[in-house]
Amino acid sequence: MTNGHALKQQAAGLRARIVGLPKGAKIVLWVLIALLAYALPLLEPPLLSTPGTDFGGVLFTVTVYMLVALGLNIVVGYAGLLDLGYVGFYAIGAYTAAVLTSFHGNWPLLLALPMAVLATTISGVLLGWPTLRVRGDYLAIVTLGFGEIIRLVAVNTEWLGAAKGISQIARPPSVELFEVPHLHWDGWVPLLDFNDTTTFIKFGVLDQIPYYWMGLTVVIVVLFADRLVKDSRVGRAWEATREDEDAAELMGVPTFRFKLLAFASGAFIGGLAGALYASRQNFINPLSFLLLFSILFLAAVVVGGQGNRWGVMVGAFLVAYLPERFREFAEFRVLVFGLALMLLAIFRPEGLLPPRRTLRAKQMEQEIEALEEGVDDEEGARA
Amino acid sequence: MPDVPTAQSVSPARPRKRVLEVDSLTLKFGGLTALDDVSFHIEEGEILGLIGPNGAGKTTCFNAVTGVYRPTSGDIRFDGQSVAGVKRFKITQRGIARTFQNIRLFKAMTALENVLVGTDAKHSTGIASALFRLPRHRREEEQGHDRAMELLRFMGIANKADELAANLSYGDQRRLEIARAMATDPKLLCLDEPAAGFNPAEKAKLMELIRKVRDQGYTVLLIEHDMRLVMGVTDRIVVLEFGQKIAEGAPAEIRDNPAVIAAYLGVDEDDAS
Numbered sequence: 254m255t256n257g258h259a260l261k262q263q264a265a266g267l268r269a270r271i272v273g274l275p276k277g278a279k280i281v282l283w284v285l286i287a288l289l290a291y292a293l294p295l296l297e298p299p300l301l302s303t304p305g306t307d308f309g310g311v312l313f314t315v316t317v318y319m320l321v322a323l324g325l326n327i328v329v330g331y332a333g334l335l336d337l338g339y340v341g342f343y344a345i346g347a348y349t350a351a352v353l354t355s356f357h358g359n360w361p362l363l364l365a366l367p368m369a370v371l372a373t374t375i376s377g378v379l380l381g382w383p384t385l386r387v388r389g390d391y392l393a394i395v396t397l398g399f400g401e402i403i404r405l406v407a408v409n410t411e412w413l414g415a416a417k418g419i420s421q422i423a424r425p426p427s428v429e430l431f432e433v434p435h436l437h438w439d440g441w442v443p444l445l446d447f448n449d450t451t452t453f454i455k456f457g458v459l460d461q462i463p464y465y466w467m468g469l470t471v472v473i474v475v476l477f478a479d480r481l482v483k484d485s486r487v488g489r490a491w492e493a494t495r496e497d498e499d500a501a502e503l504m505g506v507p508t509f510r511f512k513l514l515a516f517a518s519g520a521f522i523g524g525l526a527g528a529l530y531a532s533r534q535n536f537i538n539p540l541s542f543l544l545l546f547s548i549l550f551l552a553a554v555v556v557g558g559q560g561n562r563w564g565v566m567v568g569a570f571l572v573a574y575l576p577e578r579f580r581e582f583a584e585f586r587v588l589v590f591g592l593a594l595m596l597l598a599i600f601r602p603e604g605l606l607p608p609r610r611t612l613r614a615k616q617m618e619q620e621i622e623a624l625e626e627g628v629d630d631e632e633g634a635r636a
Numbered sequence: 637m638p639d640v641p642t643a644q645s646v647s648p649a650r651p652r653k654r655v656l657e658v659d660s661l662t663l664k665f666g667g668l669t670a671l672d673d674v675s676f677h678i679e680e681g682e683i684l685g686l687i688g689p690n691g692a693g694k695t696t697c698f699n700a701v702t703g704v705y706r707p708t709s710g711d712i713r714f715d716g717q718s719v720a721g722v723k724r725f726k727i728t729q730r731g732i733a734r735t736f737q738n739i740r741l742f743k744a745m746t747a748l749e750n751v752l753v754g755t756d757a758k759h760s761t762g763i764a765s766a767l768f769r770l771p772r773h774r775r776e777e778e779q780g781h782d783r784a785m786e787l788l789r790f791m792g793i794a795n796k797a798d799e800l801a802a803n804l805s806y807g808d809q810r811r812l813e814i815a816r817a818m819a820t821d822p823k824l825l826c827l828d829e830p831a832a833g834f835n836p837a838e839k840a841k842l843m844e845l846i847r848k849v850r851d852q853g854y855t856v857l858l859i860e861h862d863m864r865l866v867m868g869v870t871d872r873i874v875v876l877e878f879g880q881k882i883a884e885g886a887p888a889e890i891r892d893n894p895a896v897i898a899a900y901l902g903v904d905e906d907d908a909s
Contacts, residue, residue, distance in 0.1 A: 478767055485766035485773060486756045486780075489745070493753045496742035503702055503818050505728035505757025514763060610744055610800055617803045 268622025290469060294462045295451065296443075305580040307450075309461035315573045316468030317530050322553040322569035323441050323475050323562060329551070330559035331488065332515035333495025334385070335393040338400025341380075342520040344542035345373045345403060346527030348413060351537055354423035356414060362423040366528050373524025374517050381516035385509060388498070395472025400547050407539045422482050422531050425467060427455040464533045471529065472566075473524055479562050482518070491515055556597055558604030560611065567606050652679040654752055655824050655855045656701065656732075657692040661710035663693075663700055663879075670696045672879045673710070678824065683846065683856040685870035685887075687863070689899055692876040694859045695737055701857075702734050703727040714824065729757055733822035735813040737829045737859075743802035746810050750801050751787055754819025755780035780819075787815040791845070807838055818849070825849065826857045831865060863900070867891060875899065 270516045273281070293301075294309040302308045321343060328336045349369035360368075384395045407413050430453050437446035451462045482488055490511040493501035502508045531537050547574055557568020576586050597604075603611050656678040663671040671693045678684045686694050699705045701712055703724040712719050718729050725854055733754070742750050759780065765773040788794040791811040796804060801812060817825055827846070831839045843865050850856050860866045866873060867887040875883040875890060877899040883890055890896055 481769065482763060485760055486761040486776065487763050487766050489749055489753050489756060492745055492749070493742045496744055497740050499704075500736065500740040500742070502724045503704070503728060503734060504754050504816060505725050506731075506753065507723075507725045518682050518763070608744075611745070614744060614800050614802050617800075617900065 259266045263549050267550075278564055287473065291466060292555075294434060294465055297438065299438050299441065302498040303574075303577050303580070306577050307461055309465050311574060311577045312630070313465040313468050313533055314577070315462050315570050316465060318527050318550070318553055318569035318573035319566045320468070320475060320522055320526035320529070321550050321629065322557065323472070323479055324519045324526065325550050325554050326559060326562060326565040327479070327491070327522070328515050328519035329554055330561070331483065331491040331495065331566065332512055333491075334512060335389065336396045336516075336519070337393050337517070337547055337551065338396035338398065338403075338543050339523055340544070340547040341375045341396075341400040341403040342377060342523035343527035343546070343550075344400075344407065345376050345520075346524030347531035347537050347541070348407060348419070348527075349373070349524070350528035350531045351419040352413065353455065355421040356419045357412075360423070362425050365423065366525070369528035370521055370524045373527070374521045376524075377517040378513060380520075381513045385512045385516065397544075397547070400542075403538050404542050407542070413492075413540065414520060416437025416539060418536060418540075422535050422537065424456040424532055424535070425464075427457070427463075428454075429453075429455050461533070464529075468529060471525065475525075476562060479551040483562075487511070487514065497535050552594060553632065556594065556604055558607035558611075561604075561606055561608040564604055564606035564608070571605075644769045652681065654678065655680050655715065656857070657711075657713040658701070659713065661697070661700060661712060662708045663696060663705055664708045665709070670879050671700065674876065674879070674881050675710075676874045676881065676884060678855055678857055680823075680855055681850065681853065681856055683850050683869055683872040685866040685873040686854060686857060686859045686876065687861070687866055687873060688876035691878075692877055692899075693879040695828060696879075697876065698734065698826055698857075698859060702732055702826065725757070728820055728822070731821070731823035732826065732903075733817035733824070734826040735810075735817050735818040735828055735830055737832065739806075739809050741801040741809055741812060741816070743800065745801060746798050747788065747793060747799040747801055747804060747808075748781075748784055750812055750816050751784035751819045752780050753818040755783050755821075755822040784815075784819060787818055788812075790848075791815045806833060810834075810842075814849075818854070822857060824857060825854045826859075828859045829861060830858070831862060839865055840900055858909075863891075 271279070271282070275598050294312050297308055303311045321339070324342075325336065328334050328339070346369045349372045350362065350365045352358065353365040353368055354362055358365075380396070380399055384392060384399075387395065408416050413419070430448040433453055434445050434447050435449040435451065437444045437449065451460050454463045454466065456463050456467075483491075490501070490506045490508075493504065493506055494508045494511055498508050530541075534541070553568040553572040554565045555568070556571060558564025558565065576590065579586055579589075582589065603615065654677045658674060658676050661667070661671055661674045672681070674693070674697065676684075686697065688694050696705065700707055701714075701719070703719060703722055703726075707720050710720075714727070714730060714732060717730075719730070719732070722730075742753065745753070756776075759776040761773045761776050764770070785797065788797050791814060793804070793808050793811055793815070796808060801809065805814060810833075814825075814827065814830060817827075830846070831842050834842060839862060846856060846858065846869055858870060867890075870887055872885065873883075873887055873890045874881060875893075875896050877895075882895045882899060883893045885893070895902060
């Protein structure tokens with residue numbers, strides 16, 4: 254207990270020191286962190302690296318989940334709209350890219366991406382227009398249905414490849430410039446391994462690392478955009494709507510319009526993630542878009558701490574990474590995952606890394622509770 | 637109670653512009669008639685008190701004015717234009733702002749952000765402006781921020797600007813609600829029992845504040861339970877009972893109105909005297 258407290262204080266101290274850094278130093282620090290993130294699959298750090306599967310591939314999946322979590326966070330975390338069918342947008346993005354680049358067209362991926370994103374954004378508006386008039390549980394059920402409808406349409410439509418799916422989806426264009434060597438760990442000793450290299454930047458079949466670089470770049474761009482939008486009239490309107498929709502409306506917030514905007518923005522990012530996924534995978538079928546994924550995406554947001562962009566990224570990392578890291582536990586991993594979720598719900602319902610303000614409110618609550626308990630004790634002692 | 641400092645003789649000689657006109661407003665919920673043919677108006681720059689016993693229809697009337705309920709019949713005109721059936725946020729943007737009887741702040745947002753949401757009512761920054769930090773975003777953000785801080789200072793809670801609304805004391809939450817409503821830059825400010833739960837000293841302070849608000853050029857519609865306070869601060873009073881208007885006039889007239897006394901004390905006029 255005291256140990257945990259000291260740890261917390263240390264963390265707070267570290268945080269204060271980082272916040273206190275001059276702006277230039279902060280930028281340098283962030284650039285270093287970003288570089289480290291880019292280099293991660295080349296470094297293959299011993300404990301972090303996944304022994305059973307390709308580390309670069311796992312990291313790419315992590316970035317896709319991060320994108321999805323960031324998008325869903327806008328809908329669930331900022332605007333407070335429970336969306337259980339988010340995989341629908343992911344699927345629309347993936348299918349649009351697949352249809353345009355392989356099944357019914359021969360577009361280059363870079364042209365298909367904007368179309369995929371556009372299609373998903375429009376589908377977000379189309380879904381939101383009638384459904385955002387209902388609230389809470391009802392919205393959850395309607396979106397749940399949406400996710401399933403999209404999948405079932407894909408299963409039953411020959412034009413979309415039906416159950417067989419679509420293969421030969423275009424990859425991003427390669428620009429082969431130079432080779433980057435990987436690190437090879439001999440126990441704890443890192444060695445440069447010139448036999449194992451990644452081509453910068455070639456989107457091939459075997460080496461997944463360039464896809465990860467692409468995914469990470471998109472995540473960083475989305476992070477910036479998220480921050481800019483959140484910290485504006487739009488972000489405030491979302492939060493006000495989440496806190497009290499009627500009061501927001503009476504304070505001049507056109508809540509319906511902003512909810513629709515949240516839905517469309519979330520769909521935009523979800524579609525982007527889906528298209529990137531399809532391109533890396535080269536092949537999609539309806540099984541890639543099961544209801545389970547909607548739940549996993551939502552789990553990433555809730556586990557990480559809805560409303561905090563860093564929190565949901567942590568959540569996405571855990572949801573995407575842990576099952577791959579502990580592949581040897583095979584079927585048990587779902588069980589372990591479920592248990593972990595339950596424990597989290599009991600001991601930290603606000604998520605691992607909730608927005609700082611949630612923590613502040615909780616702290617206040619505890620202080621008041623402690624005060625009230627103190628009063629009770631005194632009264633008890635007197636009696 | 638004897639001093640009525642602000643009832644500056646409602647000057648019937650010089651008719652002022654009518655900000656709000658409520659015209660034979662009737663509101664029915666199924667078989668229940670919550671408001672029955674209520675008419676009154678508010679003149680520019682005055683404080684109108686809306687009083688009545690519990691369940692008289694004061695808050696319902698408020699809700700009709702701010703667009704929460706649609707009138708069953710009758711009309712509500714603001715600045716000469718009907719607001720019946722107009723969307724709630726549009727009514728606010730036109731210039732009617734309100735507070736709530738049960739505090740309804742955005743709890744997980746800071747005091748400053750709460751007020752900023754109010755200032756945003758008159759802004760038009762969209763996602764593109766925000767994303768690319770266009771001049772409009774920067775201008776509105778700066779203006780809104782200045783105005784919000786000004787209002788927080790006016791309400792005496794500027795030092796709590798970065799506190800979460802949920803963490804403010806009860807009194808500060810009530811003050812923050814008024815600041816948020818004023819931030820929408822309304823012509824008509826509707827306060828729904830702003831002093832509920834206050835002790836007498838706090839109430840007196842709040843009434844002083846409401847007077848100051850009026851002096852800044854706002855027109856105020858005030859629902860209040862405490863007769864003494866209402867008498868002290870309002871220019872005119874409308875009394876509702878069971879959804880009907882039973883009296884209207886200057887505070888002094890209302891105080892001596894037998895129907896009002898009966899409504900409040902629930903006894904015969906003879907016994908009341």
